[in-house]
């Protein structure tokens with residue numbers, strides 16, 4: 001890193017002071033200059049007053065993972081000065097607010113320290129505490145336009161788009177940008193050695209977060225019932241779904257709504273609502289995170305045992321317990337795979353980024369209907385809440401939902417008897433009817449023991465027949481869920497197995513390893529249960545690493561349990577401190593194990 | 600054990616309703632409850648009410664939690680879909696089903712354990728949402744299915760079969776429902792079918808959640824002397840506040856009134872239901888207004904203080920707005936909407952993508 005269009009910078013502020021709009025402005029401006037960019041918001045579980053950081057990585061080669069090092073830190077929060085100055089790479093820069101003398105904590109050799117009196121400039125030019133605080137953020141964005149070489153025409157256009165209808169705000173934002181920019185130009189050599197130059201690499205891309213993407217997927221899949229209980233980092237998913245529904249699903253003349261969103265009293269109720277709606281024939285979903293998944297356990301088992309479709313989005317955060325609600329992790333894998341008591345297993349989809357989250361959200365509804373079972377889409381805080389640069393979403397207007405095996409009145413006419421849990425074609429899936437259908441279609445859902453006709457039973461054989469069918473159904477699911485994605489290199493004897501949001505860092509690591517003459521193949525698992533080719537990849541590599549973001553190597557456990565792979569065949573690479581994965585973690589671990597030189 | 604199916608013998612003299620269905624057509628599989636259990640009488644009253652209302656069985660859905668009471672959804676209307684869910688969670692499952700398909704009649708059956716302990720939160724929130732459903736609590740003061748522990752509706756001083764007295768104040772579903780805005784609140788007794796059937800019919804016709812607390816004695820664990828939920832105690836202490844009569848759509852409200860109560864009674868209230876039917880309420884005490892929440896609450900409280908059990912259709916809000924009214928959901932059930940009306944399509948997505956540039 002650290003040349004033209006290849007560097008990273010980080011801004012440390014206090015949350016609740018309005019830095020989000022300045023950070024968003026910077027990110028979007030770089031994107032519009034045609035340069036690949038990614039942003040990670042590292043925020044506290046708090047409304048106002050605690051430290052928050054925003055990291056922006058610029059990568060002409062399109063690497064989207066969290067940067068392994070930071071070239072420039074903008075340190076605006078005295079509470080984190082000591083920590084922030086330490087994160088600047090050797091030879092990098094630190095920008096601070098020089099309205100006050102350089103504090104002791106910020107002194108460091110080997111880096112360059114730049115001071116701009118943002119606070120004083122704002123006091124001199126703006127009125128009122130709130131406005132001064134807000135515009136101090138815009139002023140640092142202004143300074144960065146000069147220091148990094150951000151195209152002012154792009155910034156002007158963005159400000160116009162945002163504040164065009166509010167002339168007063170537009171004017172003060174302009175002033176703030178100018179104050180920061182002019183001060184930087186007058187006092188420092190601009191731009192810095194690492195800087196931006198226009199490219200043409202973002203034309204087919206968008207900036208979007210995974211929660212918005214999942215919401216859009218639910219909208220396009222025709223979901224009509226959404227039930228939820230607010231929880232970080234899942235909340236914005238239902239809020240986005242609501243906003244989309246208000247835009248696309250309200251009758252213009254009558255105001256009637258073609259959706260039903262219910263804020264439940266807790267996650268138990270959210271799960272119950274979704275299961276009731278799925279049973280009644282709607283496409284229904286809930287969005288939650290680890291604590292909510294814990295509360296939903298009993299209901300998940302009910303839906304599993306009674307063959308009811310339901311889609312659960314789990315936006316994973318750091319557990320256990322309340323854990324670190326605003327930090328990311330992939331630590332719900334085992335609790336999703338086997339959620340609930342008794343013998344239960346559930347399909348899970350693992351999108352790697354918002355683009356795939358959109359596609360998998362749609363697929364999730366088809367698979368839940370086809371398999372008549374609770375189905376999870378497991379993303380994480382990093383995918384869910386950060387803006388990612390991804391390819392534009394596409395939609396095929398010929399898509400129609402796969403509602404699976406549902407018998408209507410005409411189908412029932414042809415049957416001698418309707419048996420709800422009778423598997424006629426060996427895939428483990430029995431046809432269902434929806435309440436209201438009439439004729440022979442009525443049946444009784446019960447979480448208690450039932451036979452293939454849905455009648456109550458305590459008979460061992462009749463019970464076993466049903467749970468064995470569910471096992472067949474799960475095996476069948478492995479043939480329907482998305483296959484793994486591969487990044488292969490000639491001659492590689494090392495395989496890296498990973499999933500979800502680790503994707504970008506692992507593929508970047510593969511490039512870095514190749515540069516050190518350690519070729520590796522990457523297999524990204526996209527779903528549970530594992531398709532057969534997952535075993536083949538593992539068996540065909542001399543050495544296999546499993547890269548994931550939890551302490552206990554949960555993906556590795558699932559691979560050993562489900563595929564019978566010997567644990568010693570799989571070396572874990574674990575990163576679970578709550579930050580998005582960096583390529584360096586992966587490179588260093590692999591190198592350590594295979595005996596090369598650490599990067 | 601498998602379900603016991605009743606032999607399909609049909610007595611030629613059985614009367615049919617307007618749909619050509621007999622009472623037997625509204626029955627379910629044979630009950631496996633203890634002989635004499637109050638819950639079986641509630642089931643019989645439901646069968647009667649549904650038959651008299653000419654409810655199309657396949658347009659109804661039976662919902663329940665877990666408990667002896669919750670089992671009873673299998674014992675009526677076998678031509679309806681049924682959902683015996685998990686303990687205390689019938690309200691959320693019904694909420695979801697009603698959200699998806701507002702075209703069906705939802706009959707929720709619960710117990711005092713199911714609704715007042717493990718499911719108290721769900722019950723309250725279903726009431727707050729005013730889900731369009733009949734919500735029957737078969738209230739026996741104990742957990743029948745787990746063999747006789749006190750439930751939250753047990754009165755202070757009421758004794759268990761082994762003689763232990765309950766010391767904790769009861770949760771009265773009627774008072775609770777009134778205080779959190781329920782739009783239909785009734786109490787009845789499984790032993791008083793004459794009172795219960797019209798209340799169930801009115802509840803089924805109500806737009807919104809109709810809460811019916813039915814004292815339904817558990818003959819095995821809570822029917823002894825010292826229990827305040829026994830047949831004897833309830834018979835001796837029942838005080839009917841309001842007599843309800845249900846008038847179907849196609850009958851004019853000119854039927855002869857029920858005999859006036861002995862004390863002269865109160866005013867007659869005729870409450871029109873959204874489907875065109877009507878409920879006639881006659882207060883047994885002068886001044887009682889079943890459309891006035893505060894006086895209903897005060898009356899139940901006063902009865903309680905005297906050791907009496909207030910029964911009848913105690914409160915009804917004629918202006919009830921159910922969950923879908925509040926959410927402005929489309930009149931057609933969501934499950935019937937064509938996919939084309941739900942998916943914005945490729946052109947809209949392209950336009951949206953421009954906003955993420």
Ligand SMILES: Cc1ncc(C[n+]2csc(CCOP(=O)(O)OP(=O)(O)O)c2C)c(N)n1
Nearest residue numbers: 666667668686710711712713741742743744
């Ligand atoms: C989660 C859970 N906890 C405990 C039970 C055990 N259980 C079954 S029924 C019941 C109580 C039922 O009482 P009530 O609702 O009053 O019904 P009744 O049997 O008295 O009609 C309990 C505690 C259960 N089924 N599920």
Ligand code: SF4
Nearest residue numbers: 633636667743817818
């Ligand atoms: S235990 Fe009580 S509630 Fe249960 S069936 Fe027997 S009498 Fe009825």
Ligand SMILES: [Mg+2]
Nearest residue numbers: 710711739741
């Ligand atoms: Mg009970």
